[in-house]
Amino acid sequence: MGIQIGDIYIDTPVFLAPMSGVTDQPYRKMIRKQGPELVFSEMIASREMLNSENSGIRKLKTDCEAEYPLVVQLAGWDPGDMALAAKMSEDRGAAVIDINMGCPAKKVVNKFAGSALMQDLDAANSIIRSVVSAVSIPVTLKMRTGWDSNNRNAPELAKIAESEGIQMVAVHGRTRCQAYKGEADWSFIKKVKDNVRIPVIANGDIQTVYDAQKCIRISGADGVMIGRGAYGKPWFLNHVTKFLKMGKVLPSPVLLKQKTFLLEHLDLMMNYYGFENGARMARKHITWYTKGLPLASESRQRIYSTKDLSSLINEIENLYENALEQMAV
């Protein structure tokens, strides 16, 4: 099931999806340490990057060695900007550039970027051509099935992409107009797969190892990309990899081990953002890690109001201790 993207060989393609506000450097490092072979950055707006605005530059900050091979995802509507941003990313250590043609957010599509490009394949083609010729590293493309149910042109866009030198496409099995509603249509991804020779990665709604297997069977894809299924479970992609490769179902880590993952992730966030921003970023991750644990919602309120790192860690320790006590009775 291995695929080749430029010089990079991926034995079992199970990728971390790009997610704005989630797949920052600390999160990618957590995921990468568990084994998955490729992780994607958050989407970075090309104009923002070129204007050196803080968040654009912060998102480009990578730990090339620990994260190699990192895919930096770019969004934009101007082929020139996209080419410059791609070159800048390559110079800063990106191993692969991914072009975003899937983002449904109004602020992105109103600027005719993200999934809006699926409405104008000539514009999409210009961007692809411009980015591919600007860098010497591989370029990939992430898309949806189309703009809406009457315009599902992902197979056509993938064909154009292939002819312009794109080396892999990832398809989220929903249209732009669906946003995140309904179910991802894995069978439509088969039409993309049948239309190109480059690797096709299927994405959308993979929450269990069995979903991943089913998604590959239905879509015929070369691998899967996982986003929300890895919330609070940095081990999940590794479990999917092991299952696809060896048919082995690994058990979820015991609660104490899960706590260790959370504390390790917290440490990475603190080193990266400092206490104030780190604690703010940590909130959603703490919620995901502790989802469904007894008494977790009460503890979370205390966790969110802590004013220093040692009280934050103490409160997390208490949360897990209380959960374990409750589960023992």
Ligand SMILES: Cc1cc2nc3c(=O)[nH]c(=O)nc-3n(C[C@H](O)[C@H](O)[C@H](O)COP(=O)(O)O)c2cc1C
């Ligand atoms: C919070 C969030 C942020 C996202 N940000 C991006 C992004 O920056 N770039 C992108 O291509 N897709 C983005 N996506 C879409 C995901 O990459 C993925 O296509 C989608 O969530 C479906 O996969 P899943 O069901 O495995 O989560 C985002 C999704 C979520 C939930």
